[in-house]
Amino acid sequence: MALALGIGMNSAVFTFVNGLLLRPPQGVSDTGKLIEIWLHDPKSSGVQGWGPFNYPDYAYYRDHAKSVQGLMAFDGDPEEAIWNHQGSGEILHAQFVSGNLFSLLRINPVLGRALSVDDDNIANPRQVIVLSYPFWKQKLNSDPNVVGKTLIMNGTAFTIIGVAPAGFTGLMVGMDPDFWAPLTVMARFRHEVAERFTSRNSYWLIVAGKMRSTADRKSVQAEMHVLAQQVYHNNGSKNDFQDAIVYPLTLVPGPFRVYVAAFTGGLLAVFALVLLIACTNAASLLLARATGRGREMATRAALGAGRARLVRQMLIESLMLATLAGAAGIAVAWVTSRMLMMLKPASIPITLSIPIDWRVVLFTTAISIATGVVFGLAPALRAGAVRAARILKEETQTAGPKKSRLRSALVVAQMAACVVLLAGATLCVRSLLNANAIDAGFDTHHIALTTLDPSNLGYSPAKIDEFYTRLLDRVRQLPGVTSASYTAFLPLGTSRSGTTVGKDSGPNQDKTEVDFYRVSPGFFQTMGIPLLRGRDFTQKEFNGDKADAVVINQTLANRLWPGEDPVGRRLAMHDEKSTRLVVGVVKDGKYHTLGEPPAAVMFLPSLHPQRTIVVRSTGDSRTLLDEIQREVTIVDPLMAATDGQTIEQYMALPLFPARAVGWLLGVSGLLAVVMTAIGLFGVIAYMVSQRTHEIGVRMALGARRSDVMKMVMNQGLRLSAIGLGIGFMGAFAASRLLAPVLYGIGANDPVTMAAVVIGLTLIALAACYLPARKAMNIDPSVALRYE
Structure with a gap:
């Protein structure tokens, strides 16, 4: 077992x-010839130095690369689409790809045809899509006549031209799109201007390719380096040089495989x-x-x-x-x-x-x-x-110390490994308990969250504001709801916005880096963020065309105005000519990770079309999610909410590192303790059984029962002590690797190490005591006849 x-x-x-x-990517043939290309800033280190392509640079590489059969590109972030299905909205996931992707991968649809280069014409993109096999089977009931029909996505009609084969989900791990569409149709799909296809500052494309039969990765890399230099010089050296690095195509992008x-x-x-x-x-x-x-x-x-x-x-x-x-x-x-x-x-x-x-x-x-x-x-x-x-x-076989050296060495190794595992497990479990008790700066109970984006349907700014106003009024009237508000995104999530601020806009002023959050009035009350001084935003400041109010946290207040009241002062934001009035100060919280030091943060009374509605209730927030979705449908039947979750579910993301490591090491530590105890018990018990005749002789010659127990216990505890010593040194070194995922506890916490040693010592005592007690009760007359 x-x-x-x-x-x-x-x-x-x-x-x-x-x-x-x-x-390899499923459904793709000849994967050995597939490569991916990433931009790399030689001046940067770590993951920050790697990035995707912008469209103009991708087009240049695609048109000038000779060592590859072709270069394809796709958007690495799944796009959400609102499918107008039977008079209501349903969320789908789309991936935008270059027109040559299916042909380079030799993906043959089970129905219809694949996307082509003509579909991806930047001057005249075609509003066509290829469905995934699961979507066609589950949502469209495997309709054999689906080719040529249209689906209304984000308020725009898209014509179905094919169905991808079963098993093909794209070229990135975790991606499971419902359909694929040409890259160049994204602007129409998202109801935005097509700046991303001309801007060299919009990096959003993952580029892959297929090497020619006469090429290898080394020759392709040499050509990509030359093309990177050409792009750099063609742009007039406006940006830093970014080299192009070639990797074998895998589901996890090359730069991140090491992590x-x-x-x-x-x-x-x-x-x-x-x-x-x-x-x-x-x-x-x-x-x-x-x-x-x-x-x-x-x-x-x-x-x-x-x-x-x-x-x-x-x-x-x-x-x-x-x-x-x-x-x-x-x-x-x-x-x-x-x-x-x-x-x-x-x-x-x-x-x-x-x-x-x-x-x-x-x-x-x-x-x-x-x-x-x-x-x-x-x-x-x-x-x-x-x-x-x-x-x-x-006549008899004994198992004295000289004949059990190897078994003794195994016990020592077992005990040492157990110390290392149990020390790591104890540290991680204590860290998990600490992480659950960390004050995030906001309430983590009785809150429901749902994300909405009316701009996906092409709504005007006035219609977007009307939708959100009506929805908020209806949600606030739900039974049990005490407050509701909007935010662009919440702390401790994956999104982030930052800038620099100072006391005024003067050129010689010291600037402080800050994160900022866009919120509507009532956000602090809804999230349970204490307001230390001043006030919340007013509806007039939120609706105003030129709102200049700002709320800051305690850390930013201490940095800009140490020992002073910041309310009524003005601060200057980067790239803004006018200053903003500080109307309130809120308590510090956690914004990126639970273990971070205090960070400077401010809140602005303005929001983009995509918003998260935050609703506080007195009851179970899980039942509130369905009620919010129902209200969304009443306000606009074509709208669909995404990412509906309770605040407890939301907190699973920042707690994930501590929980994952805590559970994994906790289980491994528990198994190690059980196995070590069983192993030590088994070895000592077998030694006793093999030394039964010897013990009988000792007792016949006058040895007391306590002497026998001491002899057996000493043998087991001596092995345990050696193992504990070796394991303690190993645990001291190995625990440092856990430092990044520990909260509120040091990697070499003395209390933890002492508890592990004491705990394993007690387990060793128990494992040795039972065989020793059996040896102590041996009848000498029986033992002398034992063979």
Whole structure:
């Protein structure tokens, strides 16, 4: 069972490695020739130095690259579309791609045709779409006559020209679009001006390509570097030079694979320790059996069996055991991987495919064989080294300290690994408790959230304002609702807006970097953000054409006006000629992560068309979500809300790192403790059983029961102490790797380390006491006849 759990949990993590890093895009042929290209700023380091393409640069690379059959592009962010279906709105997800994407990937639709270059003509884009297979099957009932029909999306008619084959979901992990449309139709789809197709400052396209049969990645890289220099010089050096770096095309973009590999590699290392503990348990058991089977091996050797045959027999037995554990491990991996998927916050809009395919089976088979060899090799070598004559002459076999050194070493290794895992687990569990108790700066109960964007339907600014006003009035009248307001986005999410501010607009003024949030009146009351001084925004300031009010948090107030009352003062924002009046100061909160230091933030009384409605109620906020959606439909039947969730569900995203690491290490630590306790108990118990005759002799010669107990306890506790010492040093070094995901606790917290040592010492005492008590109660007359 221990081996099955160890193998299964490693296989479960490998399913994510396989799904994210190893599996090629589904439904795509000749993936070995596919590449992706990313822009890189040589002056930057880390993930900030990488970026996608703008459209003009993509067009230049596409038209001038000779080492590739073609360059394709697609929008890396899924676009939400409101489908006007049977008189109501329904949210779909679209992906905009270049017209040559389907042809370069050799994707053949099951119905109709794919997008073409002519469909993606920037001068005259065609409003056509290719449906995904699941959408066609589930939403359109596999209609065989669907080609040529139109769907109304975002208030615009799009003609269906084909249905993609089953399994094809695009070229990025987590993307699962309902349909694909030409890149150049995006402006009409989003009811916006087509600036993104001419602007060199709008970076939004992920570029991929297919190498020619005579080219390799090195030659393509050389050509892309030349093209990057040409683009830089053609633009008159207005922007910093950005090189073009070529990667093999994978579901996870090349620049970010190292981060995914580091995270999954860390998980594999953790569960490898669990498997190591399981292996030491199995090795101890087989060593014990090998000692007990000494006469059997000696007899086989006396009858002519060579050393190689004895070793082979023991290895085959261990490999059979490991194979059975591996088969059970596949089932454990299937269950565990599904449980790990449950840790993903619902607000992360990605879907992961983690099948148990041939790669996972091959990995599980390999790790099972390796495990069988690891825990079976020592017992096999011990069995092959038997001295037949001496063993057959002995009447009894003892298991004193000299004959159990290897088993003792395994116990030490097991205890050391357990200390490392349990220390990490305890740190992460305490961190998770601290994270749940962190004051985010706003209330995290009885709030419902829903996002809306009337601009998707092409509404005018006046109609957008009318929609939001009517909706807010109706929502405020719902039973149990105490307040409601709008915001562009909430703190601790994935969105961010920043600028710099100063006391006035003078050129010599010191500037402070701040984040800002756009909100409507009543936001602070609805979110439970305490107003320390001043007042909230007024409706006149929110509706005004030139609102100049601003609310700041305590940190910004202390930076700009330390020791003074900032209310009534004015501050200047970057790129604004006029200053803004500070009308209020609110309590500090958490804005990016739960573990961040105090940050300077301000709030502005203005909003864009896309808004999140925030509703506070006295009852269950989950039931409020359906009522909000119903009110949205009443106000405008064509409108559809997205991202409906409670504030508790929203908080799952900032808590995700602590929860994921806490649960994973917590489970691994618990398994390690159980396996270590069982292993230590088993080794000591077997030593007692093998030394029964010796104990009988000692007691016959006058040894007291307490002496016997002390002898057995000392032997077990000595091994435990050595393991604890080694493990403590390992835990001290390994825990530093957890520092980025710990909240309110140090990586080498002395209380945690002391608790781990004391806890494992008590477990070791219990594991040693039971066999010692059995040894103490041995009847000398029976023990002397024991063989």
